Amino acid sequence: MLVLSRKTGDEIVIDRDIRIAVLATSGRMARLGIVAPPAVRVLRQEVHERLLAEESVAVSAADSASDSTIMTGVIRIAR
Template sequence: MLILSRKVGEVIRISDDVFVEVVAVRGGKVRLAVTAPKDIPIFRQEVYQKKQKAKELASNGAV
């Protein structure tokens, strides 16, 4: 795992066309802006896990 420190307004570049910018830090929350091509799906981890679980249940025949 790579851990980076950034200030508000600073950007992390993941590839040629994926960027993550720190927009705000308030209390214990960090707001990020992600810029990426539309064909790259971006999800919060908990949403991705729910989608994967639903996909797994559907493929097992339990809807």
Template sequence: MLVLTRKVGESIQIGNDIELKVVSINGDQVKLGIDAPKNIDIHRSEIYQQILEENKNASQLTPDTINLLKNTKND
């Protein structure tokens, strides 16, 4: 892991397209601004982990679902 120190108003460049800027610091909270292309999804890590878990759960087939699919007729 790369660890950098930045002050308010300073930024970090990630590749050519992403800039991470320290907008403000208030006590133990740091407000960050992210400038990135619209096609890049940006999530807080805890939300990203929830998305991964939901996707995993949604992709698992139960025996009931398999039986339902077997019994579905194409009309």
């Protein structure tokens, strides 16, 4: 992990086309501005974690459905 100290108005550049600017600071909080190409998904950590959890539930449901279909198919073939 790269750890940097920045002041209001300072920027960080990632891979030429992603810019993170410190817009304001107040106590332990920092307000950041992020410029990135449309193909780059930028999310707050809590949103990212929620989406991962939702995807995990969807994958589990899809796996269960396909397992049921496979089992049904096996039972029909076995008859």
